[in-house]
Amino acid sequence: MTEQLLRAADIVDRLEPQLKRDIDQLRAQHGKGPHLRILYFTDHSPSILFKNAQEKVARRLGITPGTQGCDWGHVTREEVKRVITQWNRDPAVHGIFVHQPLPPQLDAQEISTLIDPQKDVEGIHPQNSARRFFAKARIGSCTALAVMELIDEALRRSGGTLEGKEAVVVGHSEIVGRPVGMLLLDRLATTTVCHVATKALQQHVERADVLVVAVGQPELIKGAWIKPGAVVIDVGINVVGGKVVGDVEFEAARARAAFLTPVPGGVGPVTVMMVMKNTVEAFKLQQKG
Ligand code: NDP
Numbered sequence: 001m002t003e004q005l006l007r008a009a010d011i012v013d014r015l016e017p018q019l020k021r022d023i024d025q026l027r028a029q030h031g032k033g034p035h036l037r038i039l040y041f042t043d044h045s046p047s048i049l050f051k052n053a054q055e056k057v058a059r060r061l062g063i064t065p066g067t068q069g070c071d072w073g074h075v076t077r078e079e080v081k082r083v084i085t086q087w088n089r090d091p092a093v094h095g096i097f098v099h100q101p102l103p104p105q106l107d108a109q110e111i112s113t114l115i116d117p118q119k120d121v122e123g124i125h126p127q128n129s130a131r132r133f134f135a136k137a138r139i140g141s142c143t144a145l146a147v148m149e150l151i152d153e154a155l156r157r158s159g160g161t162l163e164g165k166e167a168v169v170v171g172h173s174e175i176v177g178r179p180v181g182m183l184l185l186d187r188l189a190t191t192t193v194c195h196v197a198t199k200a201l202q203q204h205v206e207r208a209d210v211l212v213v214a215v216g217q218p219e220l221i222k223g224a225w226i227k228p229g230a231v232v233i234d235v236g237i238n239v240v241g242g243k244v245v246g247d248v249e250f251e252a253a254r255a256r257a258a259f260l261t262p263v264p265g266g267v268g269p270v271t272v273m274m275v276m277k278n279t280v281e282a283f284k285l286q287q288k289g
Helices: 008-030 045-061 077-089 108-114 126-133 142-158 177-186 201-207 250-254 267-288
Strands: 035-041 064-070 095-098 166-170 190-194 210-213 231-234 238-240 243-245
Touching: 008 045, 008 142, 008 267, 035 045, 035 077, 035 267, 045 064, 045 267, 064 077, 077 095, 077 108, 095 267, 126 177, 142 177, 142 210, 142 231, 142 267, 166 177, 166 201, 177 190, 177 210, 190 201
Parallel strands: 035 064, 035 095, 166 190, 166 210, 210 231
Antiparallel strands: 238 243
């Protein structure tokens, strides 16, 4: 029987040796390997957990990580600007990743424009977003790339294709929903992007052959809405009663979906791997000059 759960470990186990080989080759060729700098928030537990995961995976792959912690409540735009400018100018730094969400005193759009587009391993600089519009992204949004890896894993197992499928994305944020929508369009899926003002969300979800949910509301999507045989990618991370849950009612969805991601252990670790993949792409771009 085909495995229904799209576990991050399956993707990570496949991608990690390839990426490690790539990094070893680059090190042999250039006498140095990629160096990733991470700006995170010291008093924000999701940021600390994510930073720890990023450091661990980077070290395993042979990417040198460096971190700068900032205080969520007190960090200023000037401080963030100073750190990013210093990393932009440093030729030993190849990738820059600023954790999101940002504290309310910082403007995400402004921060995204500060990062050198060649070092932007989250794919958020307007130059990288614009290239995505023309399906020519050199560095894509890491979460969106992770979602596509998981969809491709489902297609590998089922032998299907995305072309002509009904794809529904719930959530239209700049770092997840919108880039996922663009990547699905690039693959010729008939794509609908739902958001806070969408009327009859249930009806859209019920049509989806491929459903991607990135909202941040526990179990917003009911299992009974899932089209039998659908591929369901749950990006949401919510803590309920000390337990991490997604945006989709997991057990009920499991009874209907052909493939679905667990939360935790689905999209998150694949996103970390995509940050590393993007760091390698950024390194290559910078060696070309
Ligand atoms: P945002 O808060 O930036 O975006 C949430 C989106 O959901 C917005 O577009 C919002 O619309 C929309 N929305 C809100 N309520 C509804 C509703 N009732 N119906 C439909 N759409 C709605 O979050 P992110 O995109 O950054 O993240 C979404 C979730 O994914 C979070 O739980 C986050 O923790 C998680 N995440 C997980 C990652 C991973 O690697 N696993 C990586 C990044 C995020 P509007 O803006 O119009 O209000």
